[in-house]
Amino acid sequence: MPSLHPVIANVTGRIRARSHDGRSAYLARIDAAAGHGPHRMTLSCGNLAHGFAACGPADKAALREGRAPNLGIVTAYNDMLSAHQPFERFPFLIKNAARNAGATAQVAGGVPAMCDGVTQGRAGMEMSLFSRDVIALSTAVALSHDMFDAALYLGVCDKIVPGLMIGALTFGHLPAVFVPAGPMPSGIPNDEKSRVRQRYAEGKATRDELLEAEAASYHAPGTCTFYGTANSNQMLMEVMGLHLPGASFVNPDTPLRDALTAEATRRAAAITALGDDYRPIGRIIDERSIVNGVVGLLATGGSTNLLLHIVAIAAAAGISLELEDFDALSSVVPLLARVYPNGSADVNHFHAAGGLAFMIGELLDAGLLHGDVETIAGPGLDRYRAEARLDGAGGVAFVPSAVESADDAVLRPVATPFSADGGLRVLRGNLGTGAIKVSAVPDDRRFIEAPCRIFSEQAEVKQAFERGELDRDVVVVVRFQGPQANGMPELHQLTPTLTVLQKRGHRVALVTDGRMSGASGQVPAAIHVSPEAACGGPLARLRDGDVIRLDTANGQLVALVDDDELAARPLAAADLSAHQHGLGRELFALFRNVVGPADRGASAFHAPNEVQP
Incomplete structure (x- = not known):
């Protein structure tokens, strides 16, 4: 070994x-x-009889005997x-x-x-x-x-x-x-599915075309x-x-x-x-x-x-x-x-x-x-x-197993990897702690410094895109998406929109206290930022136009704002009432109230609750 x-x-x-x-x-x-020994053999006769009542004769006999x-x-x-x-x-x-x-x-x-x-x-x-x-x-x-x-x-x-x-x-x-x-x-090639999604985001493909592509993929x-x-x-x-x-x-x-x-x-x-x-x-x-x-x-x-x-x-x-x-x-x-x-x-x-x-x-x-x-x-x-x-x-x-990969475009040995490292970075700075996956991010997009545009709902990003307001270098900040705010939904629907902006030549990144899908890819995304905005995290102090630096090589997630000025700013608030009812969300209030921070697993069981300062 x-x-x-x-x-x-x-x-x-x-x-x-x-x-x-x-x-x-x-x-x-x-x-x-x-x-x-088997715990069931310590049950009372009534308990055990309930436990095997619906079984067939052979299974019932085995359970009665307990061996x-x-x-x-x-x-x-x-x-x-x-x-x-x-x-x-x-x-x-x-x-x-x-x-x-x-x-x-x-x-x-x-x-x-x-x-x-x-x-x-x-x-x-x-x-x-x-x-x-x-x-x-x-x-x-x-x-x-x-x-x-x-x-x-x-x-x-x-x-x-x-x-x-x-x-x-x-x-x-x-x-x-x-x-x-x-x-x-396997269904249609993934590149084709991605292409149709991006065309639809730009208004160049119909809903029927998009549905046909999705149905051919998930089939x-x-x-x-x-x-x-x-x-x-x-x-x-x-x-x-x-x-x-x-x-x-x-x-x-x-x-x-x-x-x-x-x-x-x-x-x-x-x-x-x-x-x-x-x-x-x-x-x-x-x-x-x-x-x-x-x-x-x-x-x-x-x-x-x-x-x-x-x-x-x-x-x-x-x-x-x-x-x-x-x-x-x-x-x-x-x-x-x-x-x-x-x-x-x-x-x-x-x-x-x-x-x-x-x-x-x-x-x-x-x-x-x-x-x-x-x-x-x-x-x-x-x-x-x-x-x-x-x-x-x-x-x-x-x-x-085979001693060699059958397709080195898909799977490679340690001696000739696609990348020398695993492509995951922890980011820290005056905006908190987050993570970024860079295994699919082009090398020239792993450092982004641009003015931010702030949103509290992912639907607002698409609306701003359609109005042409994001057609520039921009760091899109989507805050109040953490576990205590609204359960930390995935923001996967942002991917086609941001990918379109990046393909137009703009330097684009996402910063959020929410999640991205497991299917997130080429756009740099600082996610799971903690503490979350709803708990008084620094994202709640950002303003439109603040310049943000996302530097994967040095592990930085920084607003280029004087620290004293940032700390003195009032905390922004969001009306989260629309996220507390409907489709059963009212039943999950107890989870929102006790869930721990993202960097501790966003668990209701094993992590302390974030406390608002």
Whole structure:
């Protein structure tokens, strides 16, 4: 095993030292929760009878006896989300596989799953981030019956996997296997989709033309094929050892996908405390696996949403991860993948080129991943160098990955990366702390200094663009978009407008306390700025025309305004009442009131609330 890169080792050591007390308390809790033997056998006869009343005779007998593992299925199935529609069949497949493995399985509960692609620019998007914590709560409700020896988690998309992870780690004494559904087959080329979007933003394409392009892109069951948050989640689960090797990007409703689902079930049954290979998720996820997840994010140029989610996941395991850790790791982790929006290929092309098996092998050989971690597949991340294939009996065989990329326009070795670093920067200055993803930003756009134009609603940006007011060098500031203000919606609808301005030759950037989609790309965007404007953050003191410097090389986010003058300015206010009602937003007031800041994961559970000065 190659020696670990010193920066990887140093960052991991720093996280471990910072997390000592929280991690120790967490491990003590899950050890106490593990107890001795199946918890369901301590239930009263009435409790247990309720728990197996709906089962068939064979499953009922096994549950009465109590010696066979019982697997809980927590599912995010619905048939509106293309990524989750394939899960309709999974409980049937899992129950059959469990019986064949001498176990039982029950659907423990369902969790909500909303689609950011449907809610972009709509009121529903203001509940999207909070849905992660609702999913964690729903997971806890599903597992609260205390009937299970392990759990299988069926989820893919943006907030669903992080929410399931937070819930799973709360039940950290249970083994957890995450079961993906896979990406849809490739649709129209991503460059063509992007071109139509930009033409529509300029008024040069009709709505029918835009809808036709979108429908040809999002066209079948399975995950959207661009490398946004959903597919970044799948990478994260594999690199952290919670998927089976090679499972992330196999298409739905194929023999291999079904075989992987059955194999995941057998593996879950094999790693319970009833056997001799007990692998609880609370022990698999530690400081090393969290660092591995960040390295995977950087090496693939993944979604900026994971800056929030990995922090919140780590906190659920008693681990304190900070933005500075992402920044330090980014300085040494090379960018090995070019997948849309960081290139023209999609995840099917990435998988065909060698995918995660090739990438993990490259990073291990370079000392950029911890190889000595525990995984659901067994000890050591070396197991994830393998690709999944069908064997002669319809099961899964894990074969060594190719030693070379099949397409170096999509996937490259560490020796010849697309970029020497991971393309993620932490920005600091008198406007607060934010982050920027530069893996798709042209080199000549990584330093922007221009007057700002301030907005409190993303719709106002499009209106100003249509009036010709932004046809110049400009830093667009969209404030009052943080978690306490309105739930921190994605501002993905700004991307076509700002891209048009940049292609006209203007020097353009975005600064916001909100989020950008996992599909954000070529326009430099300082996002997640904290403290947020609604909590008295410096963005609330900006005025139209202030010159802002966004300097990725030096990590600066600065208003070129005298610090004393900036501090003396009154705080701007925004009327947020329109964001507090309608489409269920009134029910989420409790989350807006207790959510922590973006740099601590924007969590209602594990971060202190920002206090207005």
